[in-house]
Amino acid sequence: MRDAGVDPADLSVTMTLPSNEAVLAAAEAxxxxxxxxxxxxxxxxxxxxxxxxxxxxxxxxxxLLRHKERYRSRAGDAFVSVL
Known part of the structure; x- marks a missing residue:
């Protein structure tokens, strides 16, 4: 925002939402x-x-985060290789 000449401190924040989906729903409304x-x-x-x-x-x-002691499935490993 600063690159576009807008200081975030100058904005009036009227709501804070917990997820992208909540922000999307608010914008659609x-x-x-x-x-x-x-x-x-x-x-x-x-x-x-x-x-x-x-x-x-x-x-x-x-x-990508995953627990080092948890079972790693072949499907999970394939997904990671695609990433």
Whole structure:
């Protein structure tokens, strides 16, 4: 946001929601604008319930966590290899 000239401290936060799905539902209900990843908002955009804005969000890293002492299935290992 700072790169776009907006100081987050200047924003009036009216609600805090616990998940991407809650933010998506609020945006679909008309509660305001938000920035969500395409993977979260794809169906709503494709159905015409939400519109996209002409800007991109910075990439972010994803990490895979799993318990080192738990059983590892072949399906789980195959999934990790696809990632």
């Amino acid at each position: 008309g509660a305001g604008a938000t920035a969500l990843s395409e993977s979260v908002a794809y169906a709503a955009v494709a159905a015409g319930r939400l519109a996209t804005a002409p800007f991109t969000l910075p990439e972010r890293p994803f990490r």
